[in-house]
Amino acid sequence: MTGTEGTMPVLRAQNLGIQFGGLKAVDSFNMEIGESELVGLIGPNGAGKTTVFNLITGVYKPTEGSFYLNGQSMNGKKTHQIVEAGIARTFQNIRLFKKMSVIDNVKAAMGAKLSYNLFHAVFRTPSYWKQEEELTKRAEELLQIVHLNGKEDYEAGNLPYGEQRRLEIARALATDMKLLLLDEPAAGMNPTETEELLEIINYIRDEFKISVLLIEHDMSLVMKICERISVLDFGTTIAAGTPEEIANHPKVIEAYLGKDDEEVEEDA
Amino acid sequence: MTFSLFFQSLINGLNQGAIYALIALGYTMVYGIIRMINFAHGDFIMIGAYTLFYTIPMMIHAGMPAWISVFLAVVICAAVGVLVEVIAYKPVRRAGSMSALITALAMSLFLENLAMVLFGAKPHNVQKIFDLPSVNVLGVALPLNVILTIGIGVVMMACLQIFIKSTKIGKAMRAVPQDRDASILAGINVNKVITMTFAIGSALAAVAALMYCAKYPRVTNDMGSMMGLKAFIAAVLGGIGVIPGAMLGGILVGLIEIYVKLFAPGWYEAITYGILIVILLVKPSGILGKNVGEKV
């Protein structure tokens, strides 16, 4: 599972796993993602895909293995530290700041280290005004990328579903990440919206040179956009390779469609 | 420390603890079923105490055995509990736990101040309805009141456990906190369950008031809140929502308070509150409780 040979992979997961009591939700997960690579993570429901996301964003602490971002170990780091290091994500069930405005959702994610401190905020120094203006400008640019320009002051919870998903992407982009984790970004979208999403993902990958790890159920999207795909079932990686390889892989077909009746009888 | 001092403190601690335990039972029951901290629970006890203040002399005057007044107090407390639930808690039930907390706080304030307006700020003394002798054990006076209090507590706890585990209503009471909507779909009348929970919880408060007044006959309108808070700490320590936890927590808090009082009389309250803080930070589900995580 190597990306571009010779250079440091952006993400390297090594035997990553987590066990909840007696249940091994993720077992020996291995993956390497290079710069600007777009990798897909697929598998039936409950296979552990979101759990992998939770592991590499620090929501869960791995019970085995480790993972590295640009060579730096991320084990045991808190979520916000991992985000600051460069991994950002969207959520399967959309977690927006619903009562805040669209633009504030994006601004909220813009790194604290680059911003004014308490003194400047309280005394409204020129530095405060300048930085707020920059934040606003950058947020507007990001919203434009996801085609939400013009809706800056809408309440985030009032956006239609597809736009909420795109807003989540804009918010993730605001963190200036090197690796973007998208958790079912096309869920509930119609074909037109999915096309638009595809354009956006391609655009940000080319423009910002970021790597993307994508969980999706929409196979057409996955096949079209991913360079490599890993398949999870019951927590273990059952296959990994190019879209063509995966499409014809017997284990993958079995995981999604189940075994043929004849084969079951043969095994018995 | 002499043995008799140690033993005397043990008795005091158990007595105090048993009272806390009885109060904690009500908290834990309501929380276990409705997932709501009824701030006003301590004040239901205050109501029970004031009721006893009036009903005990009334019964004695009427020539009836004094302990019938307890039944009256139970009925009145249960009625007040149901009233409070229907008027104040039910409308905010779906609004979130913070609204429920504030409403409970408001009801607590309301009851305390209503009592002050009705009965005045001067303390009242509740007549003792039973005066059990003290037995001399190992050179120390052991008031049988203590045994009675603990006994009643254990009986209540056992009854509750059996009720919850075996009866149909009890099962309904266990289903509601797990999934309210599913309970409705399963045909459970959730409103009735919740109202009944409050009735039972408040009735327990009346019993707790009785045992409290046996030890501390002085009744004021603000006796509810501080005592309620300490009993709440007991419930959390033992495991909130777990019925035996209330007994365990109550006894522990009572014992710790009395023993700490021996060494640092000015600071013993701080220790009690310190216990609460530590428990909530280290194991919020309490000694007998189970941990439940959150799904991302």
Next chain:
Amino acid sequence: MEKRFKVSYFLNFLGVLAVFFLFVMLFENNAFGRSTQYIKGISTTACYTIIMVASLNLVVGCMGEFSLGHAGFVSVGAYASAIVSNGLTGKGLPDIALFLVALLAGGIAAGLTGVLVGIPALRLRGDYLAIVTIAFAEIIRVLFCNLSITGGGKTMSGIIKLSNFYWSFWIMVVCITVMYMYVRSRFGRTVKAIREDYIAASASGINVTYYKVLTFTVAAFFAGIGGGVYAHYMTAMIPTNFNFMYSAELLSEVIIGGIGSITGSIIGASFLSSLPEMMRQFSQYRMLAYSVVLVLVMIFKPGGIFGAWEFSLIRVYERLTGRKGGWEKSRKKTEGGV
């Protein structure tokens, strides 16, 4: 700075100045006859109550958590400032400087307490956080009851009466302004995001613990300043003044006034603190009325009477002059797609 903000700040300053001169006129001309001093006193009471209530609103409205131990921070501020002013008196400092130094000491002491309490307490949320704040406040009370420097459980008296209305008014104005600036900055934005969804906030790179403790500390700081003004007005206090009941009262005022509305806190606090004084003979009904109002508010308007709405002078101005949205010379409208 955008022009609209400049105008807004100017208008607000004029408004505050106008209110101040109104009070000066009323009081200096004995507009209330013999009750003038009395009403002046109530107004001072309102000033420090406003500071306390607004500071609690930072926690409740901005951060979305309930603190039932705010009286603890108030008491720390009260006692710390009293100790400092007692210590520094007679050293040749002009009264106003003495007052400000004492208040600052009170605020800093309370702020430090806020950090100490916040770090463990803010790991909890909802009901449990509320309970833990009660516990901490009670521990603070027990502490003050046992220290001799704070009177050892008895009344601490002899505090210099430094809080006159005019100083208290401007101190209140400054405090409210700073709190307002905090909320309308990236700090407020970050904390509101945490309130909305702390998991998503974490995933957006926000150090949730840091911002929660920071907001809590700022709230405690101002609570301490409020306590300082209180101490130097009452000139005597006892630790049981700052009990759970007081915390509950402050919280009720926040909720009734409006969760997240500084306007609501100002109006609610001034009204609710002056009302009982004006209805002296009904004082025993005060908390009764409070609790009824609180229940009614929770049932019918859970966000509080003012909700999250803020009174805005510049909006009034815009409406009067019909100038809405015409402030900037030109704003490049971004159009089209990628």
